[in-house]
Amino acid sequence: MSDALALLFPPFLVAVCLVGIHAYFGIQVLARKVIFVDLALAQVAALGASVAFMLGHPAQNFTTYGYSLAFALLAAVLLAFTRTWGTRVPQEALIGVIYVVAAAAAILLIDRAPQGAEHLKQILTGNILTSGLGDVALIVPLYAAIGLLHWLLHRQMTGAGPLAWEFVFYATFGAVVTSSVAIAGVLLVFSFLIIPAAIGVMFASSLARQLAIGWIAGVITSAAGLAASFALDLPTGATMVCAFGGVLAVAGMFYPFWRGEPRAALRVAGAAARWGVAAVLAASALQLAAAPRADQPLIDLAEYLIPPLRSLYLSPAEQAAFADAGVHAERYRAEAEQLNDRERRTRTEGEALDEFSVARISSFLKSYGEMRKGEQFVMHEVRARARERIRWSAALGLLAFALLLAPVPWRQVWARLR
């Protein structure tokens, strides 16, 4: 457990710093309705880093960072002006154009330098798991300075004043995003930016309260996401993004209750859930009736979770064949694994295997693979035939179940028919 803590604590600190500054910028971004501005800024900064790279500067170098920042500032000028164009064409459209052009230009630049592709990827897909206290030491002074500047200028940062203040806003935001995307990656930074801010805005109206709610939600979600990624053995960034998405969904469900309309909210939620389940059931019924041999996602999932469900439609003989093939497939897999293990060990231990023995192991492994595929084919075939047999009855049953669940006002339908 101490291992896990030692590994997860630095990224947690980094996440706290990132939530701290991004929740604030997120509230500003939501107010200005420029949701994807961070993607545009990050992409332009990456374009700057690519230019530096093409000029021969190494990645993660002061000059390279200077190039990124200079490009981000240029983009800030453009973004500040988009507000004035925004009367006819939505500002978001122009931001999107900046994003795609910067991304495409970086690809074109990098195309001539093979190592560049990886370089570009690394700028935009940081890995928060391998970030550390060194990153914290770098970003804390920067974020503190920017936070202080915004606190001093809070009267000017309304998004409605002269364009010079807009430039200051986008320039400081660009500096934040350039550093954070390199640490945590585009996806996670977007979640840090939008989701805590959205939750804050949902439940409060003053900036201070919105910030407080956003920070609390962001920090707790980051901790939960990191813990889940450790416990479930999943990539950290992606797990955290999903955790943030889940928290926003929960907040969204809670929102109507908080607004004081619990009954209406419950009714809508119930109806939506029933329609959803009914639609899934009806689609599964149609799929089973139309193509019984094809994948049946719902039935496959149910059988995966509760294997005894298969005995509902497989005859005893089929069940035996199915189980038998499963046992054999598993045995071939285990034998192949053993053989692989043995080959691995002989690379360094004892006498080296001669070419002939290696070739023999290789062909044994291939045969095991084929035999295993054969057994899996048997399992698939047994199940497909049984499903073909029950297609009509099972599909009708599922359909009836779907109709029962769907919140159709049967009484009114009946009355109208009469």
Added chain:
Amino acid sequence: MIRVHLAALVAACCALAFPAHAQDRIDVVTTTTDLRSLTEAVGGERVAVVSIVPAGMDAEEYQAKPQDVSRLRNARMIVRVGLDYDLWAERLLLQAGNSAIRRGGPGYVDASYGIATLEVRGMSVGPGDGHAHGNGNPHYWLDPKNAEIVTGTILEALTRLDPANARSYQANRSAFLARLQLKLAEWEAKLTSLRGMPLVAYHNSWPYFARRFRLDFVAFIEMKPGVPPSPAHLAEIIRSMRARNVKIVVREPHEPKRDVDFVAGKAGAAVVTLAASVGALPQAGDYIALFDANVAALTATAP
């Protein structure tokens, strides 16, 4: 450097002296730079070889360009890695519509033919293996002994396309294999100090290399191609690195430096950058230089 200039000079002189050769050279396309180097070793002056994936790019994530199709259209021979390593070549071949180099055509060479594949796992993914495709680990060119088999396959195809020069191809191959034989003995001698020493790599590119030189790759940082490691996986790697006293982490130039440095730093190991492909490092200019560079880098870091 001087040798490169000299080679260029010699090539230029040859081009001047035998202008006719430039025209009736056989156009060969290979998917990777390693196969280009091996094809050049057999074909010598009589072939013009282009590799689709440029040096230093990750061939497992290559995205084709329009030029590739036109190159394939004009080619008389294609040499590919096979074993699902360069699956994207399948679509390119289809688009090029060149019947000579279609699967089964006279100019189609799957270099994995006859190779004893390691780590075959059937079609489903085995645990802890970096390769999502279970047809066996495709990095077989990293065993110099396998170059014998690959050049043999290439020789056969060149002889089929250009029987008049079969003897010259045969002589080229024999000369190359003789040189490789000497080099192999040298590499094996140099790497004896690393025998059985535990190593960690980012991507599982090294089973053939490990088997030939009796190295012990105990773990891989990447979980699946393109999937970053989970915290539990990293913790386990760092723990086992400390327990087994792993002192070297192997990284390829295109792999994320941050993640590798992080693991090496936590476990107190050194990072060695190796080329798994010709041209991935500037000093790995051809097939033999590739091993020279890797052996030099490994021996320089070995404690």
